[in-house]
Amino acid sequence: MRFDQQFLEDIRNRVSLSDVVGRRVTWDRRKSQPGKGDFWACCPFHSEKSPSFHVDERRNRYKCFGCGESGDHFKFLMETEGLSFPEAVEELASSAGISLPAPDPQAAFKAAKRNSLTDICEMAVRYFQQVLQSPAGRSAQEYVQRRGLSAETLSEFQFGFAPPGRDNLKTALLAKDVTEAELVEVGLLIKPEDGRPSYDRFRNRLMIPIHDERGRAVAFGGRTMDPDGQPKYLNSPETPIFHKGTMLFNVHRARKPAFDAGQAIVVEGYMDAIALSQVGIKGTVASLGTAFTEDQILRLWKFSDEPVICFDGDVAGISAAHRAVDRILPALTSGKSFQFAFLPDGQDPDDVINAGGVSAMYAEIERALPLSEVVWQRETSQARIDTPERKAALEKAVEDLVGTIKDERIQKRYRMDLRLKLSNLFYEESRRNRGPAQKGGGGGGWRNNKQGGDEDRASTARMEAPDTPAYGVERSFCTMCLMFPELFERHFERISQLTYSNELHSMFMTALVRIATDLAEGTVTQIYNKLDERFYKILQEAIVSSRPDEDSSKASTLQRWDTLTNRLQILKEDPPEDFVEHLFLNYADMLELRMLEMELEHETRAMEENLTEESWSRFQALKQDLTRRREDCLRDEQELAERGTKMKLNKAAMRG
Structure with missing residues (x-):
């Protein structure tokens, strides 16, 4: 049904947008000004800690200044309740006490036809329910009891039973003035092409109605009660009101x-x-x-x-x-x-x-595994990479798959992530070929690894002891750049300007920045054969950190100080994206703070040799900036610690 703009505007003016949105959010009392039609809350579309979601009742619009989501009454219902546009209009019109406009004759006919068919399905639902409760439904009653289905569940999902026999449902509904043609159209009867009488599609089956988004029965699923019956489960065919896809x-x-x-x-x-x-x-x-x-x-x-x-x-x-x-x-x-x-x-x-x-x-x-891990497992679990040609074939298969992603930003992230993993896979293969003394784990997948694969990766990922005060911060930041490529890309310019006290970390981040810059050029072999072998130490550390524990007894042997998720236990609590980004930026702040400290030391030495008014002013400005940045870092660390504690407590409560 199409609605004219005046009708939609009448609904917007009669229904308060703050009431519609208020079903999903809690308004911030300090920031909101109801008298001015100005409301603020934390966004219902993404995780955030401070209110950036704004409702302007004067304009009947909402907008989140964090994620960019915006719209009106109808879009909000569509996004938060999964309604179609006509369904959202119908719900709000009912709330406003406004009658829907009369549809055009053709649309009215289609709507009436659809309603007629759903009415027939509802009649079938009631018939099947009655049979289930009768002596004829004894076998189905015993089956649902064995499955442990409660009376409440049977009622909520409207379980029923289609008895044996060719035309039980047909006879019952024809007696209620439903036509044979309608029963065929809605998929409840089968009409043979050779002229034989029509017969019930569902016979001797436990019946479960399938509903549309509005809760109307539009089809059925039936489980056979015959131990030898085939198929075990039978669904309604495609009909004017039921589309499986x-x-x-x-x-x-x-x-x-x-x-x-x-x-x-x-x-x-x-x-x-x-x-x-x-x-x-x-x-x-x-x-x-x-x-x-x-x-x-x-x-x-x-x-x-x-x-x-x-x-x-x-x-x-x-x-x-x-x-x-x-x-x-x-x-x-x-x-x-x-x-x-x-x-x-x-x-x-x-x-x-x-x-x-x-x-x-x-x-x-x-x-549950993220999509990217399932993609990696599928492409590599059975792949052979013992020759250059087979390596090239695997790389092409991965590239072709990534090429199907239409969103350019997502495609770029997948390409970088999978190229890094391919590089590590090829590196481990080359280590295996160099002899038993340097044997490494397979790295080909997340599920069917040979026994010992985790230990081999753990051995490879072990690093030398910290040699600089900032070692832990730098190592965590390096690994987070690998584990969270969206943060690496989003803050790429800032990351490319950072310096590191540890030579290995400096080499690694320089290589990672170059890889991101040259992503579209060359094959995996061409790009990564030029890398320092130590690059793979951090790369493998990130891979060990990101893989789920498959065996809790084995996990205890892998508790190494240098694995990211062991150093940052909060990452095991599946924190929200804004928390991870806050943590990531806090590390970047600390690295910049160290750079500022080095600059201040340099300025201090320069003043000792030649004190001028200009050098003194520069020194004072740097000192003030350093003090402010230290306070900011400390405040962020405290806030992250408090959020992390609450997060762990909430998770523990949910598990309990």
């Missing part, structure tokens, strides 16, 4: 909990989604038997910046994840990605919950 199971229930928690979970089947919802993981949706589509990806990003795709860890689950990767990469944009949690082989979410409770499921979700 644009829909997600449970989306109408999950979107608000997912947005509120900042975490959306995607599982393979609707029984998985129901199992997680029953134990309190409400922000869970399921795919509907098709590969991920761009529509589904964009929909999920409205609920969470990095939804977690939770698949079985068997061959089929990993293959499904790898297919999803190809769909996701072209759609990547700043701040939007996916994570992947692979459950233990042979287990689904229900198995994990039954074995270890909801805490075990949360633990699996927390171990």
